[in-house]
Amino acid sequence: MDLLSPHPGLILWTIITFVVVLVVLKAKVWGPLLAALDERERSIRDALESADRARAEALAQQADHEKRLVEAESQARQIVSDARAAAEKVGQQVMAAAKEEAERTAQRGRESIQAEKRAALVELRREVADMAIGAAGAILNAELDAERNRKLADDFIADLPGARN
Amino acid sequence: MAADADGQVDVVGHILDHHSLEVPFINAQHVFDGHIELPQFEVFGIDMSITRHVVMMWVASALLIVTMISAFRRPGPVPTGLRNFLETIIVFLRDEVIIPIMGESGRTYMPFLLTTFFFILYCNMLGLIPYTATATGNISVTAALALISFAVTQGAGIANNGFFGHWKNLVPSGLPAPLLIIMIPIEIIGMLAKPFALCIRLFANMIAGHIAILVFLGLIIMLKSYFVAPASVVLAAALYLLEIFIGFVQAFIFTVLTALFVSMAAHPDH
Numbered sequence: 264m265d266l267l268s269p270h271p272g273l274i275l276w277t278i279i280t281f282v283v284v285l286v287v288l289k290a291k292v293w294g295p296l297l298a299a300l301d302e303r304e305r306s307i308r309d310a311l312e313s314a315d316r317a318r319a320e321a322l323a324q325q326a327d328h329e330k331r332l333v334e335a336e337s338q339a340r341q342i343v344s345d346a347r348a349a350a351e352k353v354g355q356q357v358m359a360a361a362k363e364e365a366e367r368t369a370q371r372g373r374e375s376i377q378a379e380k381r382a383a384l385v386e387l388r389r390e391v392a393d394m395a396i397g398a399a400g401a402i403l404n405a406e407l408d409a410e411r412n413r414k415l416a417d418d419f420i421a422d423l424p425g426a427r428n
Numbered sequence: 429m430a431a432d433a434d435g436q437v438d439v440v441g442h443i444l445d446h447h448s449l450e451v452p453f454i455n456a457q458h459v460f461d462g463h464i465e466l467p468q469f470e471v472f473g474i475d476m477s478i479t480r481h482v483v484m485m486w487v488a489s490a491l492l493i494v495t496m497i498s499a500f501r502r503p504g505p506v507p508t509g510l511r512n513f514l515e516t517i518i519v520f521l522r523d524e525v526i527i528p529i530m531g532e533s534g535r536t537y538m539p540f541l542l543t544t545f546f547f548i549l550y551c552n553m554l555g556l557i558p559y560t561a562t563a564t565g566n567i568s569v570t571a572a573l574a575l576i577s578f579a580v581t582q583g584a585g586i587a588n589n590g591f592f593g594h595w596k597n598l599v600p601s602g603l604p605a606p607l608l609i610i611m612i613p614i615e616i617i618g619m620l621a622k623p624f625a626l627c628i629r630l631f632a633n634m635i636a637g638h639i640a641i642l643v644f645l646g647l648i649i650m651l652k653s654y655f656v657a658p659a660s661v662v663l664a665a666a667l668y669l670l671e672i673f674i675g676f677v678q679a680f681i682f683t684v685l686t687a688l689f690v691s692m693a694a695h696p697d698h
Contacts (some may be wrong), residue, residue: 266440266635268567272475273445276482277563277572284489285543292496293539300519 394417439642443635445479445566450559485563488550496546518542525684530691537690540580545683548573552675556668564678565634569629574627576623577686581622587694597696624690626682633678637671 395416448463468477499510507515526534526541534541548564555562563569585594599608621667644664648657 266444267567268474269571270566271444272477273479273566273568274572274575275474275476276478277485277569278576280482280485280489281543281547281573281576284492284547285540287493288496288543288546289539291493293542296500296515297519297522297535297538300522347520378473419591 388420392420395419439639439646442637442642443562443565445481445561445568447477447479448567449483452559479532481563481566481569484561486493486552487560488554488563489547491554492546492550504619520661521683526687529684529687531695533694534691537580537584537687541683541687544573544577544686545573545679547681548630549675552679553672555634555638556671556675562634562638564630565638567631568671570627570631570634573630573682574623577626577682577689578623580686581689581693584690585696588694589696594693597693622685626685630678630682633674637667637674641667641671678696 396412399412399416447468448465451464466478466480466483468475470476495510496514499514502511521542522534522538526538530537551564551569552562554560555565564573580595585597588594589597599611600621603611641664644660644667648654648660
């Protein structure tokens with residue numbers, strides 16, 4: 264056997280061996296393995312894509328939440344300021360009403376004082392008249408009859424200054 | 429290693445094919461130099477003897493099939509151990525070599541190209557174990573592998589471009605008629621030179637390292653001196669490591685070039 268002369272038997276054996284190995288490995292190893300590799304790559308790609316999607320969704324949700332939070336804050340601030348304004352208004356109304364009530368009460372007081380004063384004056388006048396009549400009667404008991412005296416006293420009182428009030 | 433009493437070392441004899449296997453410890457007279465005779469027979473006038481290289485090829489094939497099947501037996505999604513290692517090589521070949529060269533159609537040729545790579549790799553590596561032989565260091569074996577590569581290349585061209593289209597693609601289209609007289613022989617030679625180069629490259633690379641290792645070790649015997657031994661052993665060990673690397677590289681080159689030739693035949697326009 265020479266180093267450089269091809270040997271047909273060995274060439275045939277090599278081809279037969281190679282084909283047998285190819286057939287066995289293709290059926291038992293390469294086919295399932297290459298399919299499994301493709302399947303794994305597909306599943307990794309899917310997983311990455313779904314992770315990306317989930318992250319985008321989470322970001323969107325976070326942004327949404329932040330927006331809502333800001334909205335809620337501004338709403339709360341609005342509500343507080345509204346409430347404060349309303350309370351102030353109510354307070355002012357209450358103050359105004361109270362002032363008015365006080366005013367009215369004072370007015371009423373003044374009016375009742377006035378009326379009391381007038382009634383007291385009328386009473387006083389009558390008392391005075393009666394006293395005058397009594398005094399005059401005691402003085403002039405015998406000569407003057409009661410009718411004439413009353414008229415005299417009335418005239419006298421009517422002539423008093425401020426009697427009409 | 430065959431070394432006779434005169435200190436002659438039969439370097440080439442170690443590389444050549446034989447009708448016997450070297451086996452140690454089979455008889456008391458030749459403890460490290462026993463032989464098992466292998467059957468010799470002819471089929472239809474062709475010498476189909478089971479030679480040492482045929483046996484080595486079968487051993488490599490058996491190892492290849494056993495390792496692959498045991499590594500990929502469990503199909504779970506997470507690779508571990510040997511399967512992880514082999515998958516790394518396979519995915520590298522697919523994604524970094526075959527698909528960039530051949531495009532998506534490379535997936536069809538993946539089983540063939542992977543078998544080519546691992547078959548050559550196992551034959552190369554098996555030859556590095558003492559008492560074995562390197563089947564890929566035999567020109568008949570590499571010629572057969574080159575013939576297979578050539579057949580697949582032509583088959584891919586015919587399958588993609590039709591029988592006549594494939595042969596028309598041998599020469600670039602649009603050449604003036606007189607040039608064809610020169611171009612057709614050149615292209616035919618080029619077509620045949622590719623598998624020839626594949627055959628010689630693998631064969632020469634595989635025997636070169638073995639011869640160099642044998643020569644370094646043989647120097648000890650030829651010079652009959654112990655003082656040569658340290659240098660010889662160190663150099664032989666270094667060459668041995670280089671041989672491991674070359675075993676991978678040559679399997680890879682053979683596979684890549686086959687992929688390239690198949691792709692060129694299938695898609696001649698680029």
